[in-house]
Amino acid sequence: MIVEYFxxxxxxxxxxxxxxxxxxKWINQLG
Incomplete structure (x- = not known):
């Protein structure tokens, strides 16, 4: 997973x- 990579x-x-x-950023896009 990318998270583990980071x-x-x-x-x-x-x-x-x-x-x-x-x-x-996710919240802003969904909001």
Whole structure:
């Protein structure tokens, strides 16, 4: 999975930040 790939190469804090940004984009598109 792409998520596992990101976890493998990105520091935890930055990974969480990327996920939050991704979720925000999804919410904005759906909203």
């Amino acid at each position: 976890i493998g190469i990105v520091p935890p804090e930055e990974y969480i930040e990327q996920i939050e940004n991704f979720q925000n």
